[in-house]
Amino acid sequence: MQKPKVLVVFYSRNSSTEMLAKAVAEGALEVGAEVRMRRVREVVGPDVMRQAPGWLENATEMNTKYEAPTEADAEWADAIVFGTPTRFGSISAELKAYIDGLGGLWFAGKLNGKVGSVFGSTSSRHGGNEATLLATYAPMAHLGLIIVPLGYADAAMFKAGTPYGATHVSQRDAVKPDDDHLAVARFQGRRVTTIARALHVQPQHVAA
Structure with missing residues (x-):
């Protein structure tokens, strides 16, 4: 049987969002997905990046x-899972630039009906985690994606994350995602894959 194809596309500067992305990918692989992990690139040059220690x-x-x-x-993916740090209460410019670049596929209707989900991180508590995930829902809807939130469909959700997607607060990059937050991200990968399989992967019929 064909495997569900899951694209995990993220931006990360100090590895918190990267760690969540890897956990999402692990969860998808656990339930039989074919996974591609991609990191979007910077939209500013080295001179700007050097102003933030460690960024470059x-x-x-x-x-x-x-x-x-x-x-x-x-276009390859059955499901696209976006990952973004919060930037001033919303999606990072780097990830948004990639989404904006999908206009050609959008115009051709090639993204309609694909599964979409989102996860993210922020530096400070109440720094915009949930607002960022909800803000990402808007372009996902415009692309024609079927948005998949997490709800409270797994025990991991009662310890960490949000019903909108996996999240993490890094306390100014002093704290990395712990087992509870990574468990939510793995659940997100499993959930997205399961739904993508139901929507896009048809069983192969054996000729009589």
């Missing part, structure tokens, strides 16, 4: 591990 170095390291996402990745 971390970006260089992560960009050697993950390919940049393309239109072809989005």
Whole structure:
């Protein structure tokens, strides 16, 4: 049987969102998905990046591990899971730039009916985690994605995360996602894959 194809496309500067992305991918793999992980690229140059300690170095390291996402990745996928840090209470410019670049696929109707989900992180408590996830729902709806929230459909949800998607508060990058938050992200990967399979993967019929 064909495997559900899941694209995990994220932006991360200091690895918190990256760790959630890896957990989402792990959850998807657990239930039989074919997964692509992609990191969107910076929209500013090295001079700006050097103003934030570690940004340039971390970006260089992560960009050697993950390919940049393309239109072809989005067209390939049965499900697209976006990951973003909160930037001033909303989606990061880096991830939004990738989404904005999908206009050609949108115009051709090639994203309609794909599964969509989102996870994220922020530096401070009440820094906009839930607002960011909900803000990402808007472009997902415009793309024609079938938005999949988490609800409270798994025991992990009663310890961490939000019903809108996995989240983490890094306390100014002093705290990395713990087992509870990673468990929510893995559940998100499993949930998205299960729904993508139901919508897009048809069983193969054996000829009599």
